[in-house]
Amino acid sequence: MKIENKLSKLREIMKKENIDGYYINGTDPHNSENVCPRWKTRAFISDFTGSAGSVLVTSDKAYLWVDSRYYIQSDQQTKDSEFIVMKLEKDNTPTPTVFINQMFEKDSRIGFSKDTLMIDEKKQFQKDCKNVEIVVTEDFLNEVWEDRALIPENGVVEMDVNLTGFSRGQKLNMIRIYLGEKKADYAFIASLDDIAWTLSLRGSDIDYTPVFIAYLLVTKEKAYLFTSDKRFDKDLLEKVKKDVEIYPYEEVVSKLGEIIEKDKTLLINEKKVNTLFEKVIKDLNITIVDELEVTTRLKACKNETELDGMRRAHLLDGVAMVNFLATLDFDKGEYSELSLVDKIEVQRLRNKECLGLSFNTISGFKENGAICHYSVSEESSKVVKANGLLVLDSGGCYESGTTDITRTLLFGEASEEEIRDYTLVLKGHIALALQSFPQGTKGHHLDILARQFLWNYGQTYFHGTGHGVGHRLNVHEGPQKISQVVNDYPLQKGMVLSDEPGIYKEGRHGIRIENLIAVQNNVKTEFGQFLNFEILTICPYELRLIDIALLNDIELQYINSYHNWVYEELKDLVDKEALDYLKKATLRITK
């Protein structure tokens, strides 16, 4: 169906329901970052396929808000439709709430689908848009979207306690201990990766995201999982039922009304729980404690078993990366961005422990590498050959853990500017990796370590330096984060993060270097407990892009000892034909 037809159908419904503006936030009922086809509402209504953005449709206009990552892509994808692209952080573009409050007449009715509007988001709109009425509606797209996908019911698998460290029962008990500490009666969890982690189950409802659509209620004695029981094979169903009662996903609201007693206290994260639940909370006179899910904090700090799994996943991933790199002819070879995406995927999948990719591989050559979240397609795929830089950001989901690695590859010869930029990015990447820090340190304290050298050359990058990574789970996981934005959660032992500074020069080249790192205990002194990072990723940097003159002794020593470690870890595991490459790529460098 054409965009104009979709919009016109939507506007008919809006008119019938007396709605002046319909807001589509593009998420699912669990406020997931990635969503399954049923909730790709933003893409359905606007053709814009980016991972973030919001849509507002009025009786005669259609707006799409995007951030700087998607300025170019959104222009391209909306060029034949009536969508007006609102570029945030540019030309004083108002945010959706400011826009809605200013542009609508007083008491206009702005509609939001009840199952994808989070309680917190609703409050935010109500606070910021005092001029208008926030109306929680049915999902109007149901009537517009003829062949809309159903809620998926893909099979789930169990992760053995050998891989998770704690059993399902132990993790449910951790939640119950926390209920006691908080003097609360129930924890209601809507966040999909939290549910998967708690229950040691993994699904495949969403691409690259091994979760399954469900809700979880934990009481002091019991646990209730709301999801289709068709997902389980018979044995697993029996096993899981020992720890949780299972009810259909669609019955969650009515069932909560039966299970939860009046006047009790409920832990929820209002950023992740949608307005479907408001009525039952109100009817039961529930006291809400609105905070980050306790499971999000527990999950963030990987236990020793999970860390061992992450280490194994990174070993296998290093083998795949080096086998891949060794097949490339960087001087005379000719590839395409897409063919390289296929090649690295093939190498990862050679190992049966690799269950798939952890995200859509980014492969951007020359000026495409300067597009920070570039998504290569048949149309955009450039020829890759001498001379130029390729940003290759990829990862695998392994049985034992998740990987995410970026290497910047050099085809042919590099310019002086490219070598200097690579070295500055690498220096920042190293400074963060080597830093020790006292307990209580937060991501926003550390972030500058990765930027300092670029800043001294008048350069910077407009993304965070590090995101949290899940254990055989989402490649983006909170609350840990290293960025300029204030983050309230201190870095703690066991947290896994990326260390990925970069530089993006529009129309010229992009560079990004990314390892995963895990927070570990360092020394304890008269000044308290210090932490530092263990490096998980095992893959050489590009020696031909390093200007040794810009390195100090500590950096030089780090590169040599990292490369020595990479060589020793991989030398007996990579293909025989890859050994020469590995040796050369990890050669000792000196001033």
Added chain:
Amino acid sequence: MKIENKLSKLREIMKKENIDGYYINGTDPHNSENVCPRWKTRAFISDFTGSAGSVLVTSDKAYLWVDSRYYIQSDQQTKDSEFIVMKLEKDNTPTPTVFINQMFEKDSRIGFSKDTLMIDEKKQFQKDCKNVEIVVTEDFLNEVWEDRALIPENGVVEMDVNLTGFSRGQKLNMIRIYLGEKKADYAFIASLDDIAWTLSLRGSDIDYTPVFIAYLLVTKEKAYLFTSDKRFDKDLLEKVKKDVEIYPYEEVVSKLGEIIEKDKTLLINEKKVNTLFEKVIKDLNITIVDELEVTTRLKACKNETELDGMRRAHLLDGVAMVNFLATLDFDKGEYSELSLVDKIEVQRLRNKECLGLSFNTISGFKENGAICHYSVSEESSKVVKANGLLVLDSGGCYESGTTDITRTLLFGEASEEEIRDYTLVLKGHIALALQSFPQGTKGHHLDILARQFLWNYGQTYFHGTGHGVGHRLNVHEGPQKISQVVNDYPLQKGMVLSDEPGIYKEGRHGIRIENLIAVQNNVKTEFGQFLNFEILTICPYELRLIDIALLNDIELQYINSYHNWVYEELKDLVDKEALDYLKKATLRITK
């Protein structure tokens, strides 16, 4: 009067007024950091003379809260009284609000003196102490404190526009322009350094703080200053009256009631305006815009004239420091902490442009240097001679600006640990000084630069890295700050800050190195405008405490070029006898 008698008198009044707890925050009606004798209430009631802390007196207990800077001092000063010292950030000590809310019976009445309780502080107590009633009272100490000092009326002087850059009229107009921008009718300013800056006047009501006790109201056409007109000589009074009407300090509340019209909008900073003003605000149905004073932001960004003045003050201060250092015999000399305080003061006051000290000199030898805010007294003053480190933190108030410098001096020989620690502190000090950063960067982003090397050795310091400094005004000035604590105000061109990392090893030694630095424009690139620091302080570091092996080339180059600059700036200005010292202290070092 003995503490027990004071407390017993206070308790009589509390009983009469039906007050269960009386809270003394130790500030003045303007929430000044330093206060004049009349408002040294904390010291009066408890004998504790530290610069921060709060007191709670109940019918049978007396509590004093202090932070880590004052753990030792507060113990000493309260050891003969009934005061219980509450050490914040230690042993889970509750903050005053938590303590008050938990320890009193429901609906207990907690009293606060109306003229020193800020509106914001009152709201905070009301929010955090829901269990009790917050009662705004008369100042009970008036009846206890027999010889209580009056409000000072010391003379004020005017700073010429040659020194301030902008005239009084221009600065008042800047406020009026801001009133227009904010669609507000009045700005009411209670902050004493803001008033002094706005009016280009300086006073001497508070030690080391060239302000005068006053309030200022700025309307769209007029300005009203509430202070004693006895402060002005005849000519100055005439001159100042062209810009502001002057009324007695005591009449401020009633006069505001006359000047301010009903239903208007008033800018105030509720952190600096006390509860005396609540009634008039309410009676007039005033709309309050509660925010940082616009003058605080204007004042923070020094103009070129002010910066030139700061540079001159630092030149004169460098001369004084080097003349002082040159007189010391670091090998065989014997001094006392106090005698060194006198010696550096004498050197500063030799220059007639030096009007006095900018704060009470800190002179701490060996283990006394490890007490972060050590205040030397006749009793505590240690003999200073070989071997040991002396932390000397001092500054002058010059006609053209304010200085604040710390140098760590070595008497005799240093231990390996002292040399390593000094070098690590210096490396951090240098890293911050040399950093370039994009517009929008905040102090909490930069702070780690000064800590990174210490952290890698399991060491840290428990104070901020940099505070703002005023122009011939307070040596502590906001909103700029470089610390781990989140600060919402980006660093901007013209801001002056200190760069003062340190290390404090209890019972052993302390080290601090401090220069003042000014934010200046650096390059503008495709990534935006970058800023960096100009160094203001002109005084050698201690070469004998530097381990050159720990320095990288950039640090080595910085030290040499800084020392070369120090030498060139000072060589024609210091005493002839000091030239040898200066030459030796600024010698080029190499690996």
